[in-house]
Amino acid sequence: MTRVLVPLAILEGESLSPGLTTLLQSVDVTVLGYHVLPEQTPPDQARLQYEERATAALEDLVATFEATGGSADHRLVFTHDRDQTIERVAAETSADAYAITGASGQIDRILVSLTGDVAVDRNVSFVTSLVGDREIGVTLFLATDDASREASAELLDAAAERLSERGIDVETELAVDAPALETLLDTAVDHDAIVVGERAPSLRSLVLGGEAERIAAESIAPVLVVRNVDGDRPADDS
Amino acid sequence: MGGPSPSTEGTNIDGESPRGDPTIETDEATITDDAELERTLGLTGGLAIGIGTMIGAGIFVFPGLAAGQAGPAAAGSFAIGAVVALLVALPASELATAMPKSGGGYYFISRALGALAGAVVGLSLWFGLVFATAFYLVGFGYYAVDTLAELGVTVGEGPVIPVALLFGAGFTVLNVTGTENAAKLQNGIVALLLSILAVFLTYGGLDAVGLVGEPAPPERFAPFGAMPVLTTAALVFTSYLGFAQVATVAGEMRDPGRNLPLAMVGSVVVVGLLYVVTIFVATSAFGSETLAGFGETAMVEVGRHYLGAAGAVAIVFGGLLATMSSANASVLSTSRAIYAVSRDALLPRRASHINLRYGTPHVALGMAGGPILVLTATGQVELLAEVASFLHLVMYGLICVALIALRRNEPAWYDPDFRVPGYPVVPVLGAITSFAMIGFMQPASQIVGVGIMLVTAGWYAYYARDVRLRGEL
Numbered sequence: 028m029t030r031v032l033v034p035l036a037i038l039e040g041e042s043l044s045p046g047l048t049t050l051l052q053s054v055d056v057t058v059l060g061y062h063v064l065p066e067q068t069p070p071d072q073a074r075l076q077y078e079e080r081a082t083a084a085l086e087d088l089v090a091t092f093e094a095t096g097g098s099a100d101h102r103l104v105f106t107h108d109r110d111q112t113i114e115r116v117a118a119e120t121s122a123d124a125y126a127i128t129g130a131s132g133q134i135d136r137i138l139v140s141l142t143g144d145v146a147v148d149r150n151v152s153f154v155t156s157l158v159g160d161r162e163i164g165v166t167l168f169l170a171t172d173d174a175s176r177e178a179s180a181e182l183l184d185a186a187a188e189r190l191s192e193r194g195i196d197v198e199t200e201l202a203v204d205a206p207a208l209e210t211l212l213d214t215a216v217d218h219d220a221i222v223v224g225e226r227a228p229s230l231r232s233l234v235l236g237g238e239a240e241r242i243a244a245e246s247i248a249p250v251l252v253v254r255n256v257d258g259d260r261p262a263d264d265s
Numbered sequence: 266m267g268g269p270s271p272s273t274e275g276t277n278i279d280g281e282s283p284r285g286d287p288t289i290e291t292d293e294a295t296i297t298d299d300a301e302l303e304r305t306l307g308l309t310g311g312l313a314i315g316i317g318t319m320i321g322a323g324i325f326v327f328p329g330l331a332a333g334q335a336g337p338a339a340a341g342s343f344a345i346g347a348v349v350a351l352l353v354a355l356p357a358s359e360l361a362t363a364m365p366k367s368g369g370g371y372y373f374i375s376r377a378l379g380a381l382a383g384a385v386v387g388l389s390l391w392f393g394l395v396f397a398t399a400f401y402l403v404g405f406g407y408y409a410v411d412t413l414a415e416l417g418v419t420v421g422e423g424p425v426i427p428v429a430l431l432f433g434a435g436f437t438v439l440n441v442t443g444t445e446n447a448a449k450l451q452n453g454i455v456a457l458l459l460s461i462l463a464v465f466l467t468y469g470g471l472d473a474v475g476l477v478g479e480p481a482p483p484e485r486f487a488p489f490g491a492m493p494v495l496t497t498a499a500l501v502f503t504s505y506l507g508f509a510q511v512a513t514v515a516g517e518m519r520d521p522g523r524n525l526p527l528a529m530v531g532s533v534v535v536v537g538l539l540y541v542v543t544i545f546v547a548t549s550a551f552g553s554e555t556l557a558g559f560g561e562t563a564m565v566e567v568g569r570h571y572l573g574a575a576g577a578v579a580i581v582f583g584g585l586l587a588t589m590s591s592a593n594a595s596v597l598s599t600s601r602a603i604y605a606v607s608r609d610a611l612l613p614r615r616a617s618h619i620n621l622r623y624g625t626p627h628v629a630l631g632m633a634g635g636p637i638l639v640l641t642a643t644g645q646v647e648l649l650a651e652v653a654s655f656l657h658l659v660m661y662g663l664i665c666v667a668l669i670a671l672r673r674n675e676p677a678w679y680d681p682d683f684r685v686p687g688y689p690v691v692p693v694l695g696a697i698t699s700f701a702m703i704g705f706m707q708p709a710s711q712i713v714g715v716g717i718m719l720v721t722a723g724w725y726a727y728y729a730r731d732v733r734l735r736g737e738l
Contacts, residue, residue, distance in 0.1 A: 038621070064624045067440050067597050069367040070302040071516060072604050072626060075284055076619055082299050106303035107517065115293050
């Protein structure tokens, strides 16, 4: 079964949009309630004070999922480092993707980016199980340069073929020699959620914030990041 | 790792019980019934806490004072301190890997030796850290005034205490309102300090052994005999308070079985070596009498002697950074010490409350900052340092006793990843030397220290007599 991790800053009142809740009803969900503490506060100290409040909030969220017919569980983590926590829990639950919550109502059409060095197969099969047999349209998006135009078009068609075999309404969009992120964001305007692949952290993403986070911030829509399970990040020791 | 934790029971006078929820420890997180606590500190972070807390006082404040008391043999005093610290760091490492939880020395002692010993150590540690922080702040004040002097503004020693007070208040406020990147900043400061010292010591060391520069006047190694070497060791032991602070963040350290022992023992070794070489270089630069005449900022003159104005500026800058980093690390440790005892109902629970706006333990930080300012105002460098050492040494000695008690009758939950080599010799020596060190202090420091311990014992008898913390032995 496909599993999606939904990390939420639970004590800061971060919550799920109804659209995302509905979108995820076809997959298993783990709601990860986290609370980030400054370095001078031991995580356990915060747990003593806030565990009950956070757990109650998480149980409400899980109930919301179950009310829509989905299946969900929850975990609560007190941490100094949000990214490390998401990474660890995603690995422990073998989540296929994690969600960056955004604002959305009804979900009619989702945008799936296949740009760059992402595992196309994994993205496509994730989208297949996410959409299931619901009436949700998919737009496959790929930005490329002129040199690899043909290869990219073929890749896009092959992926679209696989989705339409499952009865999914697919469109494709190939952006040639255009700024990838900006074009993606322009296209995202007509869509209710975005699926991207996780990429190895690059210097650019460290400077500008993760690409997925930027997409989420600028499109406001929920973003699902399909995890890059093969490319395990080496454990750093800082 | 894992298994059940030592049990706790009883209530204090307010009806609060110790909060010791059953937990499972993994390398990446501590898992309780409903929540997980992420372990985010690595080896580098642990070393930075140990080195960053220790490196301030010893190198930058003591050389003048120590040389005045013991002559060139002051290097021996620092070496004695390093050996004692190492003898305690090894048992502390074993206990920390068996109980990788917040609280450090206090936690080990309360679980192995019971609530009275725990209360005395836990509350004394609060005061010990307060005394240590006040000492660091006064040292910082001297360096701040010297910085002005290097900039050409001579103000005398009058503003030392006001400056120290100002910064003490500043650190407290900073810690309450949140220091986003404190740990990264601390790592940077430690790295910068180590570089400054490495350059300085390499050049000074070459000079001292006569390879470059002028030959120094020969001097008797221990002009005042052996006794002052020991009393000086007791005085300068404050320089080594800090390695056990690594254990207070044991609950936040990744792979604690490996990283805790490495960070604790490693920081003692690094800092001990630096101290001994520094004192050797300093006493080679000047006769110990001249050095003593320079007082708290003697190192600045040593820097000037070897590297001219640039050397003096580098040392002044290093001294500012080092005393600042020690003071800040100790303010944080104090609030953690208060948290550890209040979780066990030895202090009112509200002492460890966190405010949701900043996420910081503002009550505990206030309980650290207030007394620190009062003590800083006294400006008694040696008394502050010795009382701080006294209270820490009691804890260090009892850590060794706790290890012996646990090893003699190992409870089922006791399963450390690291076992101290040379058991029982190392912990026995660690306990004896820690307690012996106290005997070489000035009577005034001993009286203040004993007084504080009596007060803490009285508080326990009044407030939390029914609390039981001992593990199942």
